[in-house]
Amino acid sequence: MKVTINGGDVEMPDGATVGEAVRRLTPLTSGVAVAVNGEVVSRGGWETTALSESDLVEVLTAVQGG
Amino acid sequence: MDEVGDALAEDVFLLGGEKFASRLIMGTGGAPSLEVLDQALEASGTELTTVAMRRLDPASRGSVLDVLRRRGIKVLPNTAGCFTAGEAVLTARLAREALETNWVKLEVIADERTLLPDPIETFDAAERLVADGFVVLPYIGDDPALARRLEQAGCAAVMPLGAPIGSGLGIRNPHNIELIVESAGVPVILDAGIGTASDAALAMELGCDAVLLASAVTRAQRPGLMAAAMRSAVTAGRQARLAGRIPRKRYAEASSPNRL
Numbered sequence: 001m002k003v004t005i006n007g008g009d010v011e012m013p014d015g016a017t018v019g020e021a022v023r024r025l026t027p028l029t030s031g032v033a034v035a036v037n038g039e040v041v042s043r044g045g046w047e048t049t050a051l052s053e054s055d056l057v058e059v060l061t062a063v064q065g066g
Numbered sequence: 067m068d069e070v071g072d073a074l075a076e077d078v079f080l081l082g083g084e085k086f087a088s089r090l091i092m093g094t095g096g097a098p099s100l101e102v103l104d105q106a107l108e109a110s111g112t113e114l115t116t117v118a119m120r121r122l123d124p125a126s127r128g129s130v131l132d133v134l135r136r137r138g139i140k141v142l143p144n145t146a147g148c149f150t151a152g153e154a155v156l157t158a159r160l161a162r163e164a165l166e167t168n169w170v171k172l173e174v175i176a177d178e179r180t181l182l183p184d185p186i187e188t189f190d191a192a193e194r195l196v197a198d199g200f201v202v203l204p205y206i207g208d209d210p211a212l213a214r215r216l217e218q219a220g221c222a223a224v225m226p227l228g229a230p231i232g233s234g235l236g237i238r239n240p241h242n243i244e245l246i247v248e249s250a251g252v253p254v255i256l257d258a259g260i261g262t263a264s265d266a267a268l269a270m271e272l273g274c275d276a277v278l279l280a281s282a283v284t285r286a287q288r289p290g291l292m293a294a295a296m297r298s299a300v301t302a303g304r305q306a307r308l309a310g311r312i313p314r315k316r317y318a319e320a321s322s323p324n325r326l
Contacts, residue, residue: 006121025124031131032122033164040159058121060160064103064130065118066093066144066171066280 019046093280109293144171151191196220208242229259247273263299270303
């Protein structure tokens with residue numbers, strides 16, 4: 001299935017989880033937050049939340065600003 | 067302790083139920099490197115510093131969070147870059163998840179050219195974030211009516227601008243800042259527009275509880291030195307406010323006896 005991670009199309013196996021999507025970008029688990037289709041998926045739910053075709057995944061972290 | 071020492075020791079900045087010795091809140095945007103930022107933060111003496119939330123870039127090395135953690139500085143995520151209440155609420159929730167803090171500097175801008183805050187979207191987002199348990203610190207125009215409404219909505223502070231973000235134009239409407247201070251029951255933090263130390267001192271003399279600045283330090287020719295200047299200015303302005311300035315008079319009043 002195809003999902004969008006931070007604006008880029010990514011091919012992932014069916015049933016892939018949010019945790020697997022995050023690991024495509026970073027091995028970090030702290031300082032990182034994820035939204036799928038505009039809803040926050042808390043860290044405790046990363047490995048049990050499965051992605052679906054065309055999901056929009058946003059993986060954010062803190063940067064210099066303000 | 068003497069009277070001066072007592073007054074200063076008792077003067078603690080209370081924000082969101084936490085105590086801060088420093089009344090200078092720093093932003094981290096605009097620093098040329100994390101090393102320069104680190105030196106500036108140290109020189110500023112700040113205990114609370116903002117970060118922005120952005121898409122994770124796998125190629126980036128080093129994190130602003132490491133710098134803050136090493137210095138023991140509390141992190142204050144902002145919602146910079148958001149144009150709607152919905153975007154700001156989602157960004158605040160992501161920040162809470164990533165940074166394990168329910169504090170947020172709420173920033174909803176109206177357009178890219180002025181970066182002025184959108185009052186309607188800001189108020190909408192503030193209500194939703196307060197209801198969701200956030201400590202909400204909204205960035206607003208220098209509008210006393212909006213400041214009052216946001217306080218009534220449960221915000222932990224109000225943060226009026228002195229001038230547009232990054233403009234360094236100082237405090238364009240000191241009268242409005244004074245009006246906000248007069249009626250506020252929550253801390254007033256002068257946010258945006260500070261260009262140099264005298265602007266920060268003026269904010270404190272007008273009665274603001276703290277100052278938030280970034281560009282004035284991070285884009286100065288010598289950021290560390292400007293950070294030290296801002297630290298002194300905020301302290302000096304606060305002390306002057308507590309001391310109570312003399313009234314302005316139209317004519318001279320001799321300070322020496324005027325007859326032999």
